[in-house]
Amino acid sequence: xxxxxxxxxxxxxxxxxxxxxxxxxxxxxxxxxxxxxxxxxxxxxxxxxxxxxxxxxxxxxxxxxxxxxxxxxxxxxxxxxxxxxxxxxxxxxxxxxx
Ligand SMILES: Cc1cc2nc3c(=O)[nH]c(=O)nc-3n(C[C@H](O)[C@H](O)[C@H](O)COP(=O)(O)OP(=O)(O)OC[C@H]3O[C@@H](n4cnc5c(N)ncnc54)[C@H](O)[C@@H]3O)c2cc1C
Numbered sequence: 453x454x455x456x457x458x459x460x461x462x463x464x465x466x467x468x469x470x471x472x473x474x475x476x477x478x479x480x481x482x483x484x485x486x487x488x489x490x491x492x493x494x495x496x497x498x499x500x501x502x503x504x505x506x507x508x509x510x511x512x513x514x515x516x517x518x519x520x521x522x523x524x525x526x527x528x529x530x531x532x533x534x535x536x537x538x539x540x541x542x543x544x545x546x547x548x549x550x
Contacts, residue, residue, distance in 0.1 A: 465491040472496065482521050509534070 468484055470477045473496030481494045510518070510531065518524040 465489055467491045467493065470494045473498070473501065479517070479521060482523070 466489055468490060470481050470492065473481075473494055477494060477496070481492045484490050484492045510527070515524055518527060
């Protein structure tokens with residue numbers, strides 16, 4: 453069967469290749485995957501995703517995009533609120549004077 457113009461429109465997707473499955477690549481892939489006309493291919497150099505033992509601090513304003521992507525509820529289950537957090541500015545030379 454010869455496809456009509458409308459058929460070809462229905463099957464042709466805009467393709468996006470994302471190189472890097474870090475937080476930026478995954479957020480972009482997740483956001484674009486909500487659009488049915490876009491096909492997302494995510495390429496990651498590492499052989500697999502795994503825990504690396506690093507902690508993660510999520511600042512307040514970062515919750516908004518996490519909410520928009522629909523991942524905030526899952527993250528909240530694993531997270532703990534940090535109370536009485538103080539930040540300070542220092543140079544590595546203040547600690548290691550070399
Ligand atoms: C020790 C440490 C602690 C941190 N703590 C925090 C924190 O608490 N809170 C916070 O918000 N930020 C923190 N950061 C910063 C945060 O990790 C980075 O800002 C963030 O990870 C950057 O994300 P990204 O996706 O841009 O890059 P990356 O996380 O670096 O991801 C890039 C990905 O691309 C892959 N890649 C590279 N080249 C290729 C290629 N050619 N083809 C395919 N894949 C490729 C890499 O394997 C990697 O997985 C921390 C950083 C460090 C180093």
